[in-house]
Amino acid sequence: MKNIVIGRYIPGNSFLYRLDPRVKLIALVLLFAATFIISDIWVMVGALGFVIALLPIGKISLKRVFQGLKPLLFLLIFTFVFQILFNTQGRLLIAIPLQFNIVNTLLAFALFGSWLFLKRKIKFTFLSFLLVLGLIVYGFSELTMFVPYNTSTLAVYETGLTMALFILLRLIIIVTLSTVLTISTKPTDLNLGLERVLKPLKLVRVNTEEIAMIIGIALRYIPTLLDEANKIMLAQASRGVDFQEGKFKDKVVQIISLLVPMFIISFQRSDELANAMEARCFVPGKPRTRLNQLTWKPIDSLVLGISIMSVITSITLRILGS
Amino acid sequence: MPFIELKNVSFKYPSKQAIEQLSLSIEKGEWVAVVGPNGSGKSTLAKLIIGLLTPQSGEIFVEGEKLTPESVNEVRQKIGIIFQNPDNQFVGVTVRDDIAFGLENLQVPYQEMLTRIDTYAAQMKMTEFLDKEPSNLSGGQKQRVAIAGALAMQPEVMIFDEATSMLDPKGRLETLQAMRELRAQKTTLLTITHDLKEALQADRVVVLNEGQVLATGTPREILTNIDILTEAKLALIEPLELLNKMEEAGISSQEWEAKLWQFALTL
Amino acid sequence: MAIRLDAVSHRYTSMDGSFFQAITDIHLELGQQKEMIALVGETGSGKSTLVQHFNALLTPSSGTVEVMGIKINQETVKAKSFKKTPIRQHVGLVFQFPEYQLFEETVLKDVSFGPKNLGLKENEAILKAKEALFQVGLNETYFERSPFQLSGGEKKRVSIAGILAMEPDILILDEPTSGLDPAGQKALMDLFLSIHQKTKTTMVFITHDMNVVYRYAKRILVMHQSKLVYDGTPQELYQMPELRTWNLDLPDSLKLQTFIAQTLQLKESLLESSVDDLITLIKEEGRL
Ligand SMILES: Nc1ncnc2c1ncn2[C@@H]1O[C@H](COP(=O)(O)OP(=O)(O)OP(=O)(O)O)[C@@H](O)[C@H]1O
Ligand SMILES: Nc1ncnc2c1ncn2[C@@H]1O[C@H](COP(=O)(O)OP(=O)(O)OP(=O)(O)O)[C@@H](O)[C@H]1O
Ligand SMILES: [Mg+2]
């Protein structure tokens, strides 16, 4: 819980830190767009290389960025596997026949039962369980003396594989870039940058300052709320809640025992905060002067130029490629 | 003309009558302490005065100007308020940003903002912390930031709603010291507290009970009056208990009284 | 039936990956004597961190905590057979804000949550809950009310009942009286004292108020900059010159006694004399 890196500024000193937040935001959007335009897997790999090369230049530790990716690991693996399994276009690459017969079905059930049991005793991850299960089904498929009652094939197709890789790389690039942005930009600056970048929306009567204010306060209070969630967990653990164990029915109550206090405390907090802000003459929508001023430097133009170039390059490559 | 005046003010939350027909006036430069049991309406009173809540009946005047939805913003500039929980009033990401928040709202020009931040950070001895984030500050330091932020807006009244109750003894003393300094600068003070040693410092004590003023008078009159204290769920502090008992025993003298009082103020 | 800490340190990993040592090399034993113990120290000195080791909410980064004969350290908690719930039944911890734990629709349901987690049947849990609520001075009229519509002091009592219902041998209270009016504070502390006397429960309470220490504690622990710097009687502590460095105050009673002794220019100390003693004294010596 304490290791969430996304949305967290870490003081440092490099050109990334000195960039104008407006530029960082626009560059981020442009680079995002570029990853969606790229259609060739090797170009995508190149883009990832470019993004990773950015880290040492910007003096941002790879470890930190990886920490940012960690919470999303499950999502990444899931989309990857999903793509591979369900995309059946292109050339067939691998086909593994899977036959369900009496033996492996029974074994699978036995394994599932023992996993449920073992789970209490040892830390057995679900992933390794699935792996063993797969191997069993596959292994016993070869035993032809048992009559299979269902035959299916685990097949991987070329397009499926490339699409899966594609999405994986794109997600990694997007998360890495966002992490770089939040690590290297003070929330105040990020906020101010956002407010300025969104300014054109004012023409269509969107109150951009308010949006920026809301985001800023959310960022300011994320650590506090995480801290609070942690304390609530400890308080309920003191009342005998064991978050690692428990039947499904207990789990529901356990989750409620966390959510209700969390909700009430957040509500109280936001109420008090709103009071404190209003008492200091904050009126939504009223013009304000700003302590933090933004200054445009040559490096900002350079980075903006590079970002625009990457979009143009990816468009060109796409046109050339097709 | 009193600086703040409440005339027959009533306020009801959907489920609870919190303030009932309350009248109260506070003079310029005066230090008024408001005491009373939990739920007696102290915080509600403070919120009414700065216009965070609007009374259902009655009127509130600040420097003769009636508090209305139109005038509320102007009135608020004259009043700074510090709440109980240091965490829930820290708006900025750093100390500097937080002090600036109110100034930005008042549209203070950039240069002026810089000087004011420096002045009031220095006054609250927070200069070296200007670039720190709230998570790196103690409770007492956060309260000092809140005070600096309020003072930077150059209010004429400061309200403290149990500003010391979540602090350790050091933080409490720091905040109390800040109050004394404000008083020395003739800022009007309204301090809400359960701590009678804090109330003792004031010029006048107002005892609230069930949304009404139960009693008002000098600390000497109120804080030694057992009947009032019991009704308002307060406790006699020890030097004053001694003073009372000396009087009962007929061994009190003006000299003793003065000495004990002086002593009580140092607690 | 006791807690023992042996060279316990705890490091928090903060968000930017750096470490923060919140308690350092603590040796401590408590629980045999059935005392009322006060735990004091300035903000951030590690009080809350320390007590969270008493019921295995935190595992020491180094050193060993022993609760009721169960050893808790980095090695033992890894074992599959290690169970934390029994420890939490023995050692009850009430957090500072009742809002952290109240969540059920009714007071009775909320208080029975703890016993139910210990595996008690519904009706047994309800029985324990009722007992605990009576103990904290809340009668039947409160049972079916929503815990969220109670006053601060009442919420506090419900949260304490929620732990008492688990029948702990040791009860730990993190700043139990903060935010309450003086009468409420006194009522709550008196309640702890009476529970302590009736059930012979060891109680540890964290507080910033030295007057509470003076009135209720037989033993006091002082934390300062992550270390346990004092463990002994309050009376001895009051005499110590280090009091200032630890940012501790003296209780009002003591200050008053010293003040009177000075004013009357007495040689002997007036420690432990009540206001009435002081009156008698002033009557005798009272010429200024
Ligand atoms: N937002 C609210 N909605 C409903 N009732 C409220 C609300 N805020 C306060 N009350 C109720 O109004 C009454 C007065 O509350 P208030 O907070 O003014 O008391 P207080 O004197 O400040 O108490 P404390 O000493 O506990 O801070 C209480 O009974 C309280 O329960
Ligand atoms: N979950 C956490 N992660 C990181 N640091 C923490 C965490 N909890 C506490 N700390 C830090 O550890 C130190 C000790 O904290 P602790 O809460 O134990 O202090 P305390 O003595 O209870 O203070 P207080 O009187 O303010 O409650 C503090 O500096 C605090 O910032
Ligand atoms: Mg209040």
Ligand SMILES: [Mg+2]
């Ligand atoms: Mg604490």
